[in-house]
Amino acid sequence: TQLLEQSPQFLSIQEGENLTVYCNSSSVFSSLQWYRQEPGEGPVLLVTVVTGGEVKKLKRLTFQFGDARKDSSLHITAAQPGDTGLYLCAGAKPEYGNKLVFGAGTILRVKS
């Protein structure tokens, strides 16, 4: 059982559509990060959220940390083919020594 559940697992959409990816847990995290991974490469950090209710924007990407710090979402507006990749959420908990726990990931494909 994953400590962090991501949904959906796969998403295939047309260019220009909006989408939301979810990262849910029954545990509280001190912080949560979102990574994007392209084929043949390692994950690259997109954002870190720390405060419950926090919203961060990165161009067309909007990240939100739940009020209770148990969940997060990533919303992409007007998706582009360049957004294609694997999106991973990762949570940190002080009792884990701030080692990251990763979700299984969401594979996004944006078709032109």
Next chain:
Amino acid sequence: DAGITQSPRYKITETGRQVTLMCHQTWSHSYMFWYRQDLGHGLRLIYYSAAADITDKGEVPDGYVVSRSKTENFPLTLESATRSQTSVYFCASRQGAGIETQYFGPGTRLLVL
């Protein structure tokens, strides 16, 4: 070039053989990590190190050995490879224990026949 590198990038081996995956970072980061990535499981932590000569187990350490004699290197050894260790292995580094950016290497694809 500065950054975090892994070698080899691809490796095919046979069951029972010893394999060592190398990881090198040029930032002098204190923390280094080894993960394996398998479909449906995301990234799972194998071992990590908080500094030279300090290592600790992660979520899936069985069958793996690590060492860290120098800050910049963190090799991962599969003592006797098994088919279940076929995976993509990622090394990562981070400066501190907090919420700083964790940087990943490009990965090593390992196939155990």
